[in-house]
Amino acid sequence: MTTKHNPDNHHRQSSRLKEYDYAQAGAYFVTICTRNRDCLFGEIIDGEMRLNDAGRMVQSVWDELLARFPDVELDTFAIMPNHVHGIIIINCRGESRIRPGDYHESNLGDHKDRPYGTTAGSVGRIIQAFKSIVTHEYVVGVRQNRYPPFHGRLWQRNYYEHVIRDEEDMRDIRQYILDNPARWTDDENHPDKIKRVR
Numbered sequence: 001m002t003t004k005h006n007p008d009n010h011h012r013q014s015s016r017l018k019e020y021d022y023a024q025a026g027a028y029f030v031t032i033c034t035r036n037r038d039c040l041f042g043e044i045i046d047g048e049m050r051l052n053d054a055g056r057m058v059q060s061v062w063d064e065l066l067a068r069f070p071d072v073e074l075d076t077f078a079i080m081p082n083h084v085h086g087i088i089i090i091n092c093r094g095e096s097r098i099r100p101g102d103y104h105e106s107n108l109g110d111h112k113d114r115p116y117g118t119t120a121g122s123v124g125r126i127i128q129a130f131k132s133i134v135t136h137e138y139v140v141g142v143r144q145n146r147y148p149p150f151h152g153r154l155w156q157r158n159y160y161e162h163v164i165r166d167e168e169d170m171r172d173i174r175q176y177i178l179d180n181p182a183r184w185t186d187d188e189n190h191p192d193k194i195k196r197v198r
Contacts, residue, residue, distance in 0.1 A: 027075070027089045027164035028123050029173045032131065033156040037194050039081035040138075040148050047182040054138060054147040055079050061133045062086065069126055076174045078181065083189050085177045087164070088126055123161055131155045 034040055041055035051059065058079050066074060075087035119125060135154045141147035164170050184190060 025090050027087060027170060029085070029087055029162040029164055030123065030127060031083055031085050031160040032127065033083040033159075033189060035150065035153045035156050037082045037156075037189050037191065038148075038150055039191060040150060040154075041079050041081055041084075043081055044181050044184040047184070049079060049081075049181045051079060052147075053145055054141055057137050057141060058084065058134055061130060061137060064133075065126060065130060068129060069121065071121060072126060076177045078177045080180060080184070080187070080189065082191075085180060087170075087173065087177070088123060090121065090123070127159055131159075 041058055042049055042051040044050070049055075059077075062074065062077055062084070065072060071091050073089040073091060075089055077086040078084065131154075138147055138150070138154055142149050162173070164173060180187065185192075187193070
C-alpha cells in the first residue's frame with residue numbers, strides 16, 4: 001500500500017531503504033540540520049527567511065554543487081535558521097528522474113551503512129561534500145566575518161532523505177519546501193519545540 005508522503009512526520013531514527021542504490025537516477029528530498037538545531041543561518045521575519053552572511057554562504061555552496069557533480073540537477077531549495085531542505089536530481093544515462101515504487105519511508109543518509117565511504121555520485125557523497133565545504137567555510141567565517149560560533153560539530157551527524165516517487169510527490173515536496181518559512185513556528189525544528197542536548 002502506498003502512503004502519501006508527509007514531510008511533517010519525519011522519523012529520523014528509521015534506517016535507509018534496504019537494497020536501494022542511492023547513486024541511481026532519481027529525485028531525492030533531503031533535510032540537513034545543524035547540530036542541536038542551533039539557529040545559525042538567519043531568522044524568520046513575517047514568514048520570510050532573512051539570511052545572514054552564513055546563510056548566504058550556505059546558498060552559495062549549494063549552488064556550486066553543480067560544478068562538482070555533473071550528473072546532478074538542483075531543484076527547490078530553502079535555508080531555514082537551523083536546517084536546509086532541498087531536492088537533488090541525479091541524472092544517469094537518460095533515465096527517468098522519478099523512481100516509481102513504494103518509497104514512503106523516511107530514511108537516514110547512506111553513509112550510515114557505509115563506514116568506509118559513500119558511493120561516488122550518490123546522494124550520500126553529495127551531502128558529504130556539501131556539509132564538509134559549508135563547515136570549512138563556516139569556520140573561516142567565524143574567524144574572519146563574525147559568524148555565530150557553534151559548539152562541537154556544525155551539522156547533525158546524519159540527514160533525512162526521501163526518494164521521490166512520482167510527479168505528485170514532487171509537487172507536494174516542492175510546495176512543502178516553499179511554505180516552510182511561513183510555517184516556522186509549527187516546525188519540529190523550531191527552538192521552542194526541541195529539547196537541546198549538549
